Amino acid sequence: MSSTCCRMFVNMTSFRHLPSVDRVLAHKRLKELGQSYPHDLLVGFIREELTAARRRIAAGGDCPSVDAVAEKVCQSVLALDKFSPRRVINASGVIIHTNLGRAPLSEEAIAAMKSAAAGYCDLEYDIESGERGSRNVHIESLICRLTGAGAALAVNNNASAVLLGLMALARRKEVIVSRGQAVEIGGGFRVPDVMRQSGAKLVEVGTTNCTYAADYEQAINPQTAAILRVHSSNFRVVGFTSTVTLGELVMVGRKHGIPVLDDLGSGCFLDTSRFGLEREPTVQESITAGAGLVFFSGDKLVGGPQAGIIAGEKALVDRLKKHPLARAVRIDKVRLAGLRATLVHYLKNEAVLKIPVWRMIATPVGEIEKRAESWAKAAGKSALVVDGETVVGGGSLPGGSLPTRLVLIHGGKRLADALRQRSVPIIGRVERDRLLLDPRTVLPEEDEMVLKALRADAATLAG
Numbered sequence: 001m002s003s004t005c006c007r008m009f010v011n012m013t014s015f016r017h018l019p020s021v022d023r024v025l026a027h028k029r030l031k032e033l034g035q036s037y038p039h040d041l042l043v044g045f046i047r048e049e050l051t052a053a054r055r056r057i058a059a060g061g062d063c064p065s066v067d068a069v070a071e072k073v074c075q076s077v078l079a080l081d082k083f084s085p086r087r088v089i090n091a092s093g094v095i096i097h098t099n100l101g102r103a104p105l106s107e108e109a110i111a112a113m114k115s116a117a118a119g120y121c122d123l124e125y126d127i128e129s130g131e132r133g134s135r136n137v138h139i140e141s142l143i144c145r146l147t148g149a150g151a152a153l154a155v156n157n158n159a160s161a162v163l164l165g166l167m168a169l170a171r172r173k174e175v176i177v178s179r180g181q182a183v184e185i186g187g188g189f190r191v192p193d194v195m196r197q198s199g200a201k202l203v204e205v206g207t208t209n210c211t212y213a214a215d216y217e218q219a220i221n222p223q224t225a226a227i228l229r230v231h232s233s234n235f236r237v238v239g240f241t242s243t244v245t246l247g248e249l250v251m252v253g254r255k256h257g258i259p260v261l262d263d264l265g266s267g268c269f270l271d272t273s274r275f276g277l278e279r280e281p282t283v284q285e286s287i288t289a290g291a292g293l294v295f296f297s298g299d300k301l302v303g304g305p306q307a308g309i310i311a312g313e314k315a316l317v318d319r320l321k322k323h324p325l326a327r328a329v330r331i332d333k334v335r336l337a338g339l340r341a342t343l344v345h346y347l348k349n350e351a352v353l354k355i356p357v358w359r360m361i362a363t364p365v366g367e368i369e370k371r372a373e374s375w376a377k378a379a380g381k382s383a384l385v386v387d388g389e390t391v392v393g394g395g396s397l398p399g400g401s402l403p404t405r406l407v408l409i410h411g412g413k414r415l416a417d418a419l420r421q422r423s424v425p426i427i428g429r430v431e432r433d434r435l436l437l438d439p440r441t442v443l444p445e446e447d448e449m450v451l452k453a454l455r456a457d458a459a460t461l462a463g
């Protein structure tokens with residue numbers, strides 16, 4: 001009881017010692033900032049900081065000095081002029097890392113995006129005729145050429161692509177999904193929830209591990225609008241399993257005049273087995289097998305900016321293009337330009353040379369080893385090079401990993417913290433007290449920065 005009284009007394013005086021807004025404004029540091037930032041903005045930041053300080057005092061903290069408050073306000077104000085999200089170096093060993101922004105882009109894609117962003121562009125304007133055009137013309141023929149589809153459409157992301165597909169084709173109707181595919185992809189994308197949002201009724205067939213063509217066939221009735229296949233992109237069911245191939249689904253669908261929709265998730269144009277990876281189904285294969293619509297992301301294995309791509313039969317794609325939701329989930333000019341430049345790399349057979357995610361996948365382990373050795377040397381005596389695995393990630397290839405060489409630093413937790421606090425943070429992986437750094441997910445252009453950081457931070461921590 002008495003200690004509570006005492007603390008309350010201390011707190012009351014602490015509150016009284018808290019500087020006023022005017023006193024902080026008069027501080028030397030804020031006077032300097034006053035040259036470049038509006039008065040009202042500074043006052044807003046000061047008020048916020050004083051409110052936070054009051055909350056900390058109420059919780060038993062000390063009263064901050066004017067200098068301390070001014071310093072914090074300065075940091076918040078100066079942070080406005082830094083990029084956010086800001087650049088980081090991904091040494092985590094996950095190539096398509098959703099929390100780190102998925103695919104880094106090719107030089108050509110970046111240049112195209114910069115050009116589209118910098119001025120006006122012919123986004124929906126036909127230069128030839130001087131009349132209104134469609135934003136879809138910039139990518140539709142490319143996607144069709146690449147995949148063999150009759151028509152195509154790009155939208156905001158793959159989640160909105162699937163939602164649009166279901167809404168346009170199956171609202172107030174039934175969609176058949178295997179129980180083993182009514183899954184959660186992560187980040188809030190759950191097949192049953194997306195289905196509910198679209199207004200389509202989910203009809204689950206089969207069991208978690210086994211579904212047969214007859215299960216689908218028996219569920220078909222006059223209310224059935226589509227069969228949906230979902231690529232189990234981030235997990236695997238092993239043991240006694242049975243799934244129906246896309247070709248078989250198409251046969252069932254054709255018999256009853258029902259389209260098969262294929263959510264491929266990552267979407268891939270190249271044969272991943274070329275790189276020692278498991279085979280990821282390609283978009284071309286789905287189109288050839290007869291899928292009515294195929295949905296996939298722009299920023300997973302395609303290696304472009306965030307987008308959702310829909311490819312398939314013209315009659316179906318046309319229904320999606322005309323649906324009001326298409327307007328709500330349309331893609332913007334900047335990402336459209338980047339997506340187009342990325343797709344062109346595939347048409348020119350240069351994806352593996354130009355698209356960063358494919359460059360990473362295709363790098364021979366010998367080359368990674370050389371880089372790992374130079375990194376380990378920079379990090380000093382506690383570092384060694386060990387065998388490891390790079391994960392492709394991003395909901396593609398659930399069992400997909402590539403052999404790599406990792407730099408392992410025993411007792412590296414503090415080094416991991418230091419590397420993360422740099423102006424360009426370097427993100428590694430901490431397992432127990434070991435820091436692991438994977439050169440495969442770092443662009444070779446970034447190596448110089450990593451070497452400098454390792455030398456500096458390892459030396460500081462050593463002594």
Ligand SMILES: *Cc1c(COP(=O)(O)O)cnc(C)c1O
Pocket residue numbers: 157158159160185189230231232233263264265266296297298307308394395396
């Ligand atoms: C990743 C994924 C999605 C969601 O794609 P976004 O581009 O993140 O919206 C949907 N379905 C599957 C199978 C996925 O792997």
